[in-house]
Amino acid sequence: MLELKNLHAEVEGEGIEILKGVNLKVNKGEIHAIMGPNGSGKSTLAKVIAGHPEYEVTGGDIIYKGESILEMDPDERAHAGVFLAFQYPVEVPGVTNTTLLRESYNTIAASRGREELDPLEFDDYIREKLDLVEMNPDFLERSVNTGFSGGEKKRNEIFQMAVLQPTLSLLDETDSGLDIDALRIVSEGINKLHGEEDAVVLITHYQRLLNYIVPDHVHVMLGGKIVKSGGKELAFELEEKGYDWLESLAKVNGEAK
Amino acid sequence: MSETKALESMIGEEYKYGFTTDVEYEDFPKGINEDVVRLISEKKNEPEWMTEFRLKAYRAWTEMEEPSWFNATYEKPKFDTLQFYSAPKNKPKLNSLDEVDPNIRETYEKLGIPLDEQKMLAGVAVDAVFDSVSIFTTFKEKLAEAGVIFCSISEAVQDYPELVKKYMGSVVPARDNFYAALNSAVFSDGSFCYVPKDTICPMELSTYFRINNMNSGQFERTLIIAEENSHVSYLEGCTAPMFDEHQLHAAVVELVALDNAEIKYSTIQNWYSGDEEGRGGIYNFVTKRGACRGKNSKISWTQLETGSAVTLKYPSVILQGDNSVGEFFSVAVTNKRQQADTGTKMIHIGKNTKSTIISKGISAGRSDNSYRGQVKISKKADNARNYSQCDSMLIGQTCGAHTFPYIESANPTGKIEHEATTSRVGEDQIFYLQQRGISEDDAISLIVNGFCKEVLKELPMEFAVEANKLLGIKLEGSVG
Ligand SMILES: Nc1ncnc2c1ncn2[C@@H]1O[C@H](COP(=O)(O)OP(=O)(O)O)[C@@H](O)[C@H]1O
Ligand SMILES: [Mg+2]
Numbered sequence: 001m002l003e004l005k006n007l008h009a010e011v012e013g014e015g016i017e018i019l020k021g022v023n024l025k026v027n028k029g030e031i032h033a034i035m036g037p038n039g040s041g042k043s044t045l046a047k048v049i050a051g052h053p054e055y056e057v058t059g060g061d062i063i064y065k066g067e068s069i070l071e072m073d074p075d076e077r078a079h080a081g082v083f084l085a086f087q088y089p090v091e092v093p094g095v096t097n098t099t100l101l102r103e104s105y106n107t108i109a110a111s112r113g114r115e116e117l118d119p120l121e122f123d124d125y126i127r128e129k130l131d132l133v134e135m136n137p138d139f140l141e142r143s144v145n146t147g148f149s150g151g152e153k154k155r156n157e158i159f160q161m162a163v164l165q166p167t168l169s170l171l172d173e174t175d176s177g178l179d180i181d182a183l184r185i186v187s188e189g190i191n192k193l194h195g196e197e198d199a200v201v202l203i204t205h206y207q208r209l210l211n212y213i214v215p216d217h218v219h220v221m222l223g224g225k226i227v228k229s230g231g232k233e234l235a236f237e238l239e240e241k242g243y244d245w246l247e248s249l250a251k252v253n254g255e256a257k
Numbered sequence: 258m259s260e261t262k263a264l265e266s267m268i269g270e271e272y273k274y275g276f277t278t279d280v281e282y283e284d285f286p287k288g289i290n291e292d293v294v295r296l297i298s299e300k301k302n303e304p305e306w307m308t309e310f311r312l313k314a315y316r317a318w319t320e321m322e323e324p325s326w327f328n329a330t331y332e333k334p335k336f337d338t339l340q341f342y343s344a345p346k347n348k349p350k351l352n353s354l355d356e357v358d359p360n361i362r363e364t365y366e367k368l369g370i371p372l373d374e375q376k377m378l379a380g381v382a383v384d385a386v387f388d389s390v391s392i393f394t395t396f397k398e399k400l401a402e403a404g405v406i407f408c409s410i411s412e413a414v415q416d417y418p419e420l421v422k423k424y425m426g427s428v429v430p431a432r433d434n435f436y437a438a439l440n441s442a443v444f445s446d447g448s449f450c451y452v453p454k455d456t457i458c459p460m461e462l463s464t465y466f467r468i469n470n471m472n473s474g475q476f477e478r479t480l481i482i483a484e485e486n487s488h489v490s491y492l493e494g495c496t497a498p499m500f501d502e503h504q505l506h507a508a509v510v511e512l513v514a515l516d517n518a519e520i521k522y523s524t525i526q527n528w529y530s531g532d533e534e535g536r537g538g539i540y541n542f543v544t545k546r547g548a549c550r551g552k553n554s555k556i557s558w559t560q561l562e563t564g565s566a567v568t569l570k571y572p573s574v575i576l577q578g579d580n581s582v583g584e585f586f587s588v589a590v591t592n593k594r595q596q597a598d599t600g601t602k603m604i605h606i607g608k609n610t611k612s613t614i615i616s617k618g619i620s621a622g623r624s625d626n627s628y629r630g631q632v633k634i635s636k637k638a639d640n641a642r643n644y645s646q647c648d649s650m651l652i653g654q655t656c657g658a659h660t661f662p663y664i665e666s667a668n669p670t671g672k673i674e675h676e677a678t679t680s681r682v683g684e685d686q687i688f689y690l691q692q693r694g695i696s697e698d699d700a701i702s703l704i705v706n707g708f709c710k711e712v713l714k715e716l717p718m719e720f721a722v723e724a725n726k727l728l729g730i731k732l733e734g735s736v737g
Contacts (some may be wrong), residue, residue, distance in 0.1 A: 050692050051686065078694035090689035091678075094707020103703065104693040111694070143707070160693065 001065065002026040002049070002168055003197045008059035009048045017045045020169050020224035021060065026168070029196045033235065034203045036221035037243045039115040042203045043087050043195075043220070046170040050084040051077050064168065079111035083166030084255055085157035087173040087203075097156065101126060101163050109163060150177030158186050167198045174202070175209040183193045187212030191251040207239040222246055266625040272476030273313035276626035283344045290335040291315060294442050297342050301411050304418060314431035321435045328659060329596040331567045334474070334505045334540065341443045343473035362508035384409060384448045384464040385484040394458065403459050405489075406451040412480050413449035420451055424482055428511035428548045428575070429432045436507040437544040440476045444509065445479035450489060452518075452542050460490040465494045481511070485551065490521040492717055501537045503566060507541040516551030516578065521559070523716050525724060528564035533617065535594030539567025547570035549607075557584040559715040561724050562599060571629065576610035576638075583612040586712040590705075590731050591624030591656070600630035600661075604669070614645040617709045621732055627659040634671035636680035641671045649679045649694040650708050652701065680708075693730035 002024070009019040011085050018041050026032050027168075036042055048055050049062060051074035061068050069077055072255055092100065105125075106116040117125060130137055133155050145153050154177050171190070175183055190213055202213060210232065218234040219226045227246060228234065238246070286293060298308040318334035323333060370707045384395075384407065400407050406417065413421050431441035437479035448464040477527060483489055506528065512520050522545075531538025541564075547702035558572040574583030612632065620626040627647065634641045649658035660677050683703055690700035705728055706713070716724050 047688075050688075052688055056687075073697075074688060074691035075694050075696050084692050086689065086692075090683075090684055090685050091708065092689065092704060094710055095703050099703070099707075100690070100693060103695055103699070107696075107699075108694040134309075151531055163694070 001028050001032075002036075004049075004060070004064040006060035007045075007048070007054045007057065007062065009044065009057050010055055012056045017058070018224050019048060022073065022221075022224070022226055024226060026201060027200045028199055030216045031194065031200045031202065031213060033215040033218045033232075034201060034221055034226075035205065035207075035218060035235065035238060040221045041224040042221055043172055044203075044224075046084055046087075046203060048174045049077075050074055050082055056091050057137065072142060072157075075107075077162075078166075081167030081193060083169045083170040085154075085160055085166060085169065085174050087154040087176075089145045089148075089157055091146045091148075093146045095144050096141050097144055098123075098126070101160060104160075104164060112206065126163055129159060132162050132192060133159045134185050135159050138218075141146070151179060154178055155186055158189055162189065162193055165193075169193075169200045170203070171200065172203045173205065175204055175206065183209070184212060192210050207235045210235050218247055234239045241255060259311045262549055268401065271691055274329075276535075281444055285340060285342050286342075289315075289341055289443065289455040291637060300342065300344070303414055306422060307414055309406040310426065310431070312444050313599055314438050315443075317432045318381070318435065318438035318442055318541070319445055321432075321438055323435050326571050326668050327629070328625065328661075329443070329567050329569065329598050331540065331596070332503070334503070339505065339621045340473040341476070342416060342445055343466055344445075347614065368579070376594055377660045378728055384462075392495070392629070397537060399459065404453045404456055405458050406449065410444070410447045410449045410480060411478070417449070417451065420482065421449070421480070424511065424513055425478075426511075428513060428546050429509050429544050431541065434544060436542045437509050439650045440509045440569035443474075444476045444478035446478045447508070448481075448491075448493075449479070450481040450491065452481075452489045454484040455486045456484070461492060463494065464490040474507065476506075477685050479508070479510040481520055481522070482513045483515065483520050483554075485516045485518060487515075488519045488718055490523070490721060492523040492525070494525045494527070503531075503538060503602065504616050505540045506542070506565075507540075508545075510545040510572075511545070511556070512547035514547065514549050514551060514554035514556050514578075514581075517553045518668045519555040519557075521557045521717075522572070523720070524558075524560040524562070525716075525720060525727065526560065526562045526564050527566075527727060528562045529566075530595050531566040533593055535566065538595070539564065541568040541570060543570050545570065546575065546602075547573070547583070548575045549578050549583060549610075551581070552578040552607075554578050554582045555582040555584070557586070557715070558601065559584075559586040559712065560588070560599075561716065561727065562587065562589040562597060563727055565597070566595060568597040568599055570599045571601055573604065574612065575604045575606065576612065576641075577606045577733040578610075579607040580611075581607055582610070584714045585612075585614045585616070585630075585655070587616045588619070588626075588728075589617070589625045589626055590619045590621075592620075592622040592731060593624060595624040595626075597625070597628040598629055600628045602631040603643055605632075605634045605638040605643070608637070608639045608641075610638055610641045612641075612643045614643070614647070616645075616647045617712055618647070618649045618658055619705060619708065619732070620649070620658050621652040623655045625657045625659070626659060629661040629663075631663040632665070632673055634666040634668050634673070635669045636669050639670050641668065643671075645673075645675045645676045647675075648708070649677075650705070651679065651681045688704070698729070698732075701732050705732055 004022050004024040007019050007022040010017040034042055057070055062070055103124050109116050135155055154174050215232050218230055218232055220228045282725035293569050294311050298311055299379055429437050431438050450462055452458050514520050530542055549556055562568055576583050584705050589597045591597050601614055616628045616630055620628040621640045628647045632643045651658055661663050662675055664673055687700045713724055
């Protein structure tokens with residue numbers, strides 16, 4: 001599904017390198033977790049995969065469904081099934097959730113040769129999805145993320161994921177800002193959405209989320225690289241020993257190129 | 258990356274109305290003096306009082322100075338080489354559509370304004386003004402049945418002189434300002450509407466203004482009178498061909514609402530706005546004012562301003578009648594090198610008068626967009642209230658937005674509320690929407706439409722779709 005080959009990226013025009021050679025392989029049907037301390041480059045990695053213009057890929061490649069997507073615009077990547085649940089979802093005043101989602105759904109449907117839904121059909125369709133994350137229907141007519149609490153924004157991201165049915169979901173710190181009940185509900189939603197044909201990459205700080213969504217693989221990111229990969233037990237080890245442990249590990253691995 | 262490219266690729270096809278129509282014009286001298294003013298009046302076969310009105314205005318104008326207090330810079334019009342009157346050669350006064358010059362008919366078809374009544378938008382009567390002359394007014398008979406007069410101002414001067422004499426210049430006096438004086442001297446044509454007592458006008462009225470002749474100015478004059486307990490909704494649309502030279506458009510619009518009457522006046526202004534370097538485009542210097550003379554009367558201005566190289570325009574309401582209401586809903590979009598200085602004046606004179614101002618300015622490219630508004634509560638206007646909201650949106654890094662609210666209150670019971678915001682369409686917003694599969698241009702369109710929703714919903718339904726499309730076209734590829 002997704003393969004990152006020695007991916008390097010820097011802030012466009014500023015020459016600050018943030019991703020320093022990331023290698024990662026994600027197969028259909030899998031759930032991967034990427035953990036790592038603040039500033040290690042996790043969000044940047046997700047944004048680079050989704051095609052954010054702020055970053056320039058300076059080396060390596062992103063292979064998605066067998067092809068390089070480096071030349072694709074963000075909307076084309078979305079059409080191909082890439083979905084990013086943002087760590088900081090953006091407010092879009094004046095545009096309601098329904099307007100955005102109908103436009104998104106139909107654009108993606110059209111690009112894949114699927115049938116578009118008219119407003120009434122679409123309304124039926126999204127109401128089903130609301131239940132999945134137990135979201136109040138009032139949110140449909142509110143402006144996208146505008147004035148939403150941190151937790152509401154995160155829930156809204158997963159609601160959008162449910163509506164758009166992506167094949168690769170990058171969930172950036174979806175757990176932060178959610179209280180314990182919301183975390184359970186949202187996690188259950190993600191578990192239900194995940195199947196044999198899609199893949200999920202969870203980005204998180206804490207082991208807590210992984211009690212609800214059990215990853216097949218865990219990777220630890222540090223200084224713009226994946227420094228260690230393992231099974232779900234790696235998350236526990238990390239929780240126990242802290243990131244300091246990894247930093248010493250990274251040094252042993254020879255940060256110096 | 259893709260953003261500047263998208264911008265460049267859009268430029269060529271942006272303005273769809275830039276074609277010219279090949280018509281023969283009557284000869285008319287260039288420049289202006291008393292003889293020219295007399296000649297215009299003569300051409301139009303006007304009565305003595307009208308000629309006098311023009312001459313007085315002309316004399317006033319010669320003593321006035323071109324204003325310069327606004328936030329725009331431009332090369333002043335060359336009045337001595339400008340042609341002040343321009344009429345297609347074919348017989349201008351027409352009773353049947355068959356007599357309209359086929360080239361002109363085709364022009365309106367191209368603009369999406371069929372003059373054929375069968376094909377008209379349901380329930381919209383149209384007056385078509387081509388350069389200086391009203392070409393054709395549709396649905397006249399149907400309106401006459403309801404007692405509504407809708408015709409060109411030239412016809413009104415001939416057929417309803419008492420009404421014209423009574424009201425013309427009563428809201429915007431000839432001496433009001435430099436361009437109003439000029440208009441009063443040389444106005445060529447425009448629309449006239451009279452809605453009698455206890456009448457609800459049975460359809461939307463609209464006028465389409467088209468400047469075709471390269472060297473001519475357009476000076477139209479519109480007068481709308483709503484008698485007691487009447488209601489009318491009027492819309493004007495404007496387009497012009499693309500020329501390298503600037504053209505002057507200096508209109509005067511006067512509205513009069515008597516007791517319990519309501520006038521809703523909407524504008525979709527899409528004059529040619531010039532090219533990337535600021536070459537060409539219309540100078541849109543207009544004076545629009547409404548008088549709520551009667552008790553409980555109401556005047557609403559709604560405008561979608563997207564065109565012109567330079568716009569100076571402040572549709573205003575004088576709230577004389579007790580309990581009268583004034584409204585101003587505006588979306589002003591500037592792109593490339595456009596400059597707009599627009600807003601409103603709400604002058605509260607009567608008791609319990611109320612005004613609302615909602616202004617949305619959108620600037621892109623290297624344009625400059627200013628809101629300038631005045632709210633004045635006079636001594637006798639007990640319990641007057643105003644609410645103003647002025648929001649600016651910036652797209653890209655090279656444009657400007659400014660807000661100049663002037664507030665004056667001479668009555669302690671008055672209440673004035675003013676809110677203003679400025680936001681920038683961020684790369685993050687666009688990326689967020691693109692991540693959801695929406696193209697960059699559609700993303701901008703969604704954000705902008707969301708931003709002006711409150712104003713767009715005030716436009717008559719028949720024109721809402723057109724307005725949305727226009728906004729989209731105007732801002733395509735504008736993130737640089
Ligand atoms: N646009 C940018 N300009 C400058 N520095 C940036 C930019 N984006 C990210 N960074 C820096 O890159 C590093 C990684 O950031 P980020 O990917 O957000 O980390 P994480 O999500 O792992 O906390 C941080 O030091 C951050 O400050
Ligand atoms: Mg992050």
